Amino acid sequence: MTSSDLSKKALALLSTELKRYIQLHPHSVELSKKANQHFLYGVPMHWMNDWGTPSPLFVQHAQGAHFTCADAIDYIDFCLGDTGAMFGHSSAPVSKAIAAQANKGFTAMLPSTLAPDVGAALAEHFGLSYWQLATTATDANRFVLRWARAITGRNKLLVFDGCYHGTIDDTMIDLADGKTLNRASLLGQVYDLGLHTVAVAFNDIAAVERELAKGDVACVLTEPALTNCGMVLPQAGFIENVRALTKQYDCLLVLDETHTISTGRGGWAKANNVMPDFLVVGKPIAGGLPAAAYGFSEAIASRMKAAKDNAPAGHSGIGTTLSGNMMTLAAIHATLTKVATKDAYAHMLKLAEQLDQQLNRIIMAHHLPWNITRLGARLELQFCEKTPSNAQQARDAQNETLENAIHLYLLNRGILLTPFHNMMLVCPATSQNDTNHLVQTFDSCLQELESK
Ligand SMILES: Cc1ncc(COP(=O)(O)O)c(C=O)c1O
Missing domain, CATH: 3.90.1150.10 (Aspartate Aminotransferase, domain 1)
Known part of the structure; x- marks a missing residue:
């Protein structure tokens, strides 16, 4: 036919x-x-x-x-909230944890007593030592980009054609005739996103090297496999080679595992032994309640602290009021320790x-x-x-x-x-x-x- x-x-x-x-x-x-x-x-x-x-x-x-x-x-x-409910709707341990926390406060802009256990659960699950929370994966990616630019002092971002990392402005691009352009469907975008974002084709390692060699890329942001344009798997060694090139050219690798935690417990990076500089997770980590997190190594944590400590006092532009609220902490803890087993x-x-x-x-x-x-x-x-x-x-x-x-x-x-x-x-x-x-x-x- x-x-x-x-x-x-x-x-x-x-x-x-x-x-x-x-x-x-x-x-x-x-x-x-x-x-x-x-x-x-x-x-x-x-x-x-x-x-x-x-x-x-x-x-x-x-x-x-x-x-x-x-x-x-x-x-x-089989949609499961496009991954938000990947561990099942209303799973009993998460419902129980939410019900218990519901009588003890929802949000205070202070850490609840469960905070150390949640940090430990994230570290155990995904294999990175340090964490920060956000309310959505979009936000987590947005915050990681700010950190990456702050700690490298570089302004460019490299992504792959067909990427989706939430409604973060920098990644809403199309690759057309080798040019990085604003996605045609975007509403109300008045900035030229191609000024600070460059896109190349997934699995094209020569194109990645060509861009990184220019020396102005703060980080490569990618999913280990593209999951939002259909599904495109990495060819053998592709992500490992991107990891090696990012090290060679002094820029950072951010793996967005919001969807690829389908690979196995702890995600694609853990299963394939690739250590990114930042790892972003969102959607199902609180059983479907809005929550996201980004993890990083001790070395990156020191560079983040140095950037923050050396900046003038005031708002970093990173974080939102409800991020890491008490209810979310309870739900993340139950999901990671009792559901995503x-x-x-x-x-x-x-x-x-x-x-x-x-x-x-x-x-x-x-x-x-x-x-x-x-x-x-x-x-x-x-x-x-x-x-x-x-x-x-x-x-x-x-x-x-x-x-x-x-x-x-x-x-x-x-x-x-x-x-x-x-x-x-x-x-x-x-x-x-x-x-x-x-x-x-x-x-x-x-x-x-x-x-x-
Ligand atoms: C890979 C990836 N990262 C981030 C996001 C953004 O998640 P959210 O819409 O929860 O902010 C999505 C959403 O589909 C996604 O597929």
Whole structure:
């Protein structure tokens, strides 16, 4: 089947599924009309309207790997809040810790008595000695960039085409004809981001060296694998070579592991024995409550202290009032010590590996030139034969109509994938029944697509 045949069939399937969604979800449609009166696009955050459904799906109750919508339909959640709920919805130890802390204060802009234990849990989990907290991974990346520029005295940042590190301004760029430009979709950005940010293609080590050799790059900021433009894995030795080059050219390596903690307990860097200068984590580290953290070595800690101590007194431009609040500390501690355990990861990795094989078998049985790319518990269906090696290849493989048709077909049968791409995440509460149901429904979806 040619890709244009496939797109025509996808359009036909999408049109059937859009009608089916409306029939199945009268209460969500009603809630959307009500919410429209006071929320822009009828949702608390405008992205919530970008799922490809004709109106947003409203959640009533979420627990473990499942949730029910306003129409009392049960879903298996493979999106898991785009990683925020990667360790399951409302897991009992986190709920208990939050309930206990709820009677002891939420925030005071002072450390709670649990603070030393939280620092120790972060150090044990991720293998870096020193930590600071932030409220979102966006903030953590933003703060790390300030530290990196402050301690190196350099102003440039190197990132990879297709990167996403949250809504941090410096990284909202596109690479076009070798130039780093403001991302076309950005609203209200009045600065030329290309002045201080340079982007190159992922897995292009020669381009990294070319830029670092100029001597003005404060840090390289990257995920160990790109996870926001489809999924692009590092070729063997790529991140290790970036690490060596950053050392050679006296700049810092920041690994954003917000998504790649799917690799295994402690993340990709720990599993692959690569020690970054800064490591950023966010999203699920407090079980889904807003929280993020950045870790660094003792050597970096000394340079940070020197920068702060030598600066005039006053605001550093780093930190926010609610960061590291008492409630968040309780939730991080419970998540890292009782939920994101070795056993939890063993279950997630085994089930994800099986799911990978099952989905690949279905793809082969339907003779489709697609692949599943996997990083531990995180899987990505991509409409290309081989795993892409950079963001451009990943973008070339995207087909929005096909993606929307598959997502909606699955959603109408009680399965949620991550929007904007085809990501499936396995959590500690995901069961073999859940993954089997996904595999069977994906198979039916492809049969129905072919029959159109
Ligand atoms: C790799 C990575 N870093 C940082 C972020 C930002 O996280 P948040 O939106 O929670 O600030 C994201 C969000 O998707 C991400 O994928």
